[in-house]
Amino acid sequence: MDPQMWEAVKPLLDNVRVIVWVHGAEIQPWYRRSFNFADAAQMERARCASELRRRMWLEVLAHPHPNLRLVFVSRHLAHEAVRDLGVDVPLRQLAVIPNFVDGELFRYRPKTAEHRRKILSIRPFASAAYGNDMTVAAIVELSRVPCFRELEFRIIGDGRLFEETVAPLRAFPNVTLEQRFLSQQEIAELHSEYGVFLVPSRMDSQGVSRDEAMASGLVPVTNAVAAIPEFVDGSCAWLAAPEDAHGLAMGILTLYREPERYLAMSAAASEQARRLSGAEATINRELVLIGGASVPAPALDPGPVMRRLAIYGDVNMNITDGSAIWAASLAQVLAGQPGVSATLYLKARVHSPRIIAPLLPIESLRVAEPDIEVRQTLSPREALDWMEADDATHAYDAIVLRGFELCRCASERPALAGRLWVYITDLPQREELVDGDTLATLRTIAAAAAVVLCQTPQFRDYLEHLLPEVVGKTRLLPPMVPALAPPAADIQRSGSTPLLVAYAGKFAPLWGVRELFSAHRKLRDEGLDLQLHAYGDKIHNPPDDPAFRDTVKAALTEQPGVTWHGAMEREPLLAALSGMHVGWAWRHPDLEAHTHELSTKVLEYALCGIPPILAGNALNRDVFGADYPLYADTENEALELLRRLARDPALLQRARDGLREVTTRFTFSGVRAALAAQGLLPGVPEAAGR
Numbered sequence: 001m002d003p004q005m006w007e008a009v010k011p012l013l014d015n016v017r018v019i020v021w022v023h024g025a026e027i028q029p030w031y032r033r034s035f036n037f038a039d040a041a042q043m044e045r046a047r048c049a050s051e052l053r054r055r056m057w058l059e060v061l062a063h064p065h066p067n068l069r070l071v072f073v074s075r076h077l078a079h080e081a082v083r084d085l086g087v088d089v090p091l092r093q094l095a096v097i098p099n100f101v102d103g104e105l106f107r108y109r110p111k112t113a114e115h116r117r118k119i120l121s122i123r124p125f126a127s128a129a130y131g132n133d134m135t136v137a138a139i140v141e142l143s144r145v146p147c148f149r150e151l152e153f154r155i156i157g158d159g160r161l162f163e164e165t166v167a168p169l170r171a172f173p174n175v176t177l178e179q180r181f182l183s184q185q186e187i188a189e190l191h192s193e194y195g196v197f198l199v200p201s202r203m204d205s206q207g208v209s210r211d212e213a214m215a216s217g218l219v220p221v222t223n224a225v226a227a228i229p230e231f232v233d234g235s236c237a238w239l240a241a242p243e244d245a246h247g248l249a250m251g252i253l254t255l256y257r258e259p260e261r262y263l264a265m266s267a268a269a270s271e272q273a274r275r276l277s278g279a280e281a282t283i284n285r286e287l288v289l290i291g292g293a294s295v296p297a298p299a300l301d302p303g304p305v306m307r308r309l310a311i312y313g314d315v316n317m318n319i320t321d322g323s324a325i326w327a328a329s330l331a332q333v334l335a336g337q338p339g340v341s342a343t344l345y346l347k348a349r350v351h352s353p354r355i356i357a358p359l360l361p362i363e364s365l366r367v368a369e370p371d372i373e374v375r376q377t378l379s380p381r382e383a384l385d386w387m388e389a390d391d392a393t394h395a396y397d398a399i400v401l402r403g404f405e406l407c408r409c410a411s412e413r414p415a416l417a418g419r420l421w422v423y424i425t426d427l428p429q430r431e432e433l434v435d436g437d438t439l440a441t442l443r444t445i446a447a448a449a450a451v452v453l454c455q456t457p458q459f460r461d462y463l464e465h466l467l468p469e470v471v472g473k474t475r476l477l478p479p480m481v482p483a484l485a486p487p488a489a490d491i492q493r494s495g496s497t498p499l500l501v502a503y504a505g506k507f508a509p510l511w512g513v514r515e516l517f518s519a520h521r522k523l524r525d526e527g528l529d530l531q532l533h534a535y536g537d538k539i540h541n542p543p544d545d546p547a548f549r550d551t552v553k554a555a556l557t558e559q560p561g562v563t564w565h566g567a568m569e570r571e572p573l574l575a576a577l578s579g580m581h582v583g584w585a586w587r588h589p590d591l592e593a594h595t596h597e598l599s600t601k602v603l604e605y606a607l608c609g610i611p612p613i614l615a616g617n618a619l620n621r622d623v624f625g626a627d628y629p630l631y632a633d634t635e636n637e638a639l640e641l642l643r644r645l646a647r648d649p650a651l652l653q654r655a656r657d658g659l660r661e662v663t664t665r666f667t668f669s670g671v672r673a674a675l676a677a678q679g680l681l682p683g684v685p686e687a688a689g690r
Helices: 003-012 030-036 038-061 075-085 113-117 132-142 145-149 162-169 186-192 209-215 246-256 260-278 285-291 321-337 380-394 402-411 436-448 457-466 513-525 548-558 570-577 600-609 618-624 635-647 649-656 662-665 668-677
Strands: 018-022 068-074 092-095 118-122 153-158 173-179 196-198 219-223 236-238 307-312 340-345 365-368 400-404 422-423 449-454 474-476 499-504 531-536 562-566 582-584
Touching: 003 038, 030 038, 038 075, 038 422, 038 570, 068 075, 068 457, 075 092, 075 365, 113 118, 113 246, 113 260, 113 436, 118 186, 132 153, 132 474, 153 162, 153 474, 162 173, 162 600, 186 570, 186 582, 196 209, 196 246, 209 219, 219 246, 219 260, 219 548, 246 260, 307 321, 307 380, 321 340, 321 365, 321 400, 321 600, 321 668, 340 380, 340 400, 380 402, 400 402, 400 449, 402 422, 422 436, 436 449, 449 457, 457 474, 474 499, 499 570, 499 600, 513 548, 513 635, 531 570, 548 562, 570 600, 570 618, 582 600, 582 635, 600 662, 635 649, 662 668
Parallel strands: 018 068, 068 092, 118 153, 118 196, 153 173, 196 219, 219 236, 307 340, 307 400, 340 365, 400 422, 422 449, 449 474, 499 531, 499 582, 531 562
Antiparallel strands: none
16 A cells, blocks of 8 residues: 555545555565665665655554554564554454465475475565575585585576676576566476575565465575564474575585485475465455454564563664664663563664664564654654653653763653663763762762663772762663674784774774874884774764864875775674774773773674774773783884784784683673673573574
């Protein structure tokens, strides 16, 4: 349904029952399909069209007419749509009925073990959503395995991405490529010849082509994204992780190596498709609805909810910086705990989805956009007004806030008192710099707060000394990093290869970036081979240092040996960092000497297996240990460490030893465990490391 159709249907509702079938793209916000857009212009067109749809669906669902029914093809899509819109739709007006798969046309013919060698892929090549690039990557990886020549691949499809996507496969004699569309009859005939259906995906509200192949007895090799796990499991399909071409390759290899397992999965696949998408589960239920009766209401929530949390960081999530990463990480940590339902409120409308992209698949998390113009941002008071209004519907158990001014405004609202979990920022790190007004505001915040979150034990001790009223309310919320990056591959650097130096984060005077560019330039002038890779797009423009921004931009764009990658999503950034040798985390002594907070960036470097150059203060030594060899308290010490690293690969190896283990307690699951142990999250925390 689109806005024009709705205008035509709306006047009929008082007298006619209306059933709307929803399949996905027509109700999803544009940023759920951001991988489809090649440039900013495409993204902006998609955003404008999405906004028109959003307003229509809010009109449809905010107060749904009693004669209206919505049919979704999966529980996942229904839950996602209602959650994205932030509406509370009576379940009796919703139904989940998958698309029909014709078991007569897609007839099951028992497979033989030989069929496991024959892999078929039939997909459109119109957008990145279909994951055909992962198909290609999986086949290329399999080409390095001795049994590859015993496998046969056939890839059929069409669309604007076909030629460029399949180009790497043209050299393989056992890969057949056909650029064309097929009729259903032709597809069914091909199903009888093949045994494995390679069908990766980035977004599926059901996956009809997969289900048709399953009905024919093909075993699907796919990704565990969106609604796919609702229709398949390990008994009848191979489920790789999202974006995991290696996992797809391993699925094909496993089916080849285990013929008995393949045969069992083939029979199970056919049975599963018929049970979930046959006439009894689809057409017959639709006829019941059309006839005026009801079908059982879907259970939308993924599980029982024991704690409802609101999260707001007073930070623009369109800009890649530490504050935005913190807010996204906290949302992942909190919503990832069983029994928690969370809403992350945004300060601005989404126009760059890099930061929020990893949050979108989390079923227990709602990402809420404000109803403002695209380039506007909410003030603290406007954000709190919005959350208070939402609280009337969602009844939050706690409201988690970050930012001094935001927490001050919240402390003045009686409706929020006793439910605030506050994370104080912008507080001077030395007692003598805290003036009377700041201290008075802190007392007001502390009185209204149920919990005061502190990043480190050192900050907790400092705050409790400064403000004894918070004793008993303080809890530790450490920096948070995902446990996802493997060690860097090039751990045995030789003296003949360039030293790859990484900097990721904001560009600010006290963050040592000018010193980094100076050291890089000086060492290259000495004849040492250094390459600097910089990540991030937030360049400060301090009034007391007017030349800073231009100096940094010139170094990023003009200095030889510097590559500026701009902003990146966190997971691709960590993957890129894993290929570096050393991270620059040295910051100015004026910042490091008195800080009570740990830099998340040094943990990300360690997570990726690249040792950071950093200050040797008590905080860093508590994490990295007294014997870590890359502490530098002055600019000259940091310069000398870079010089030694460029000349001595053994020093780099010594700094790497045991590096990744230091991050264990800071992983998302490690922090969940810490919060659960302090009584902030329900249930038993999941095993550390995930």
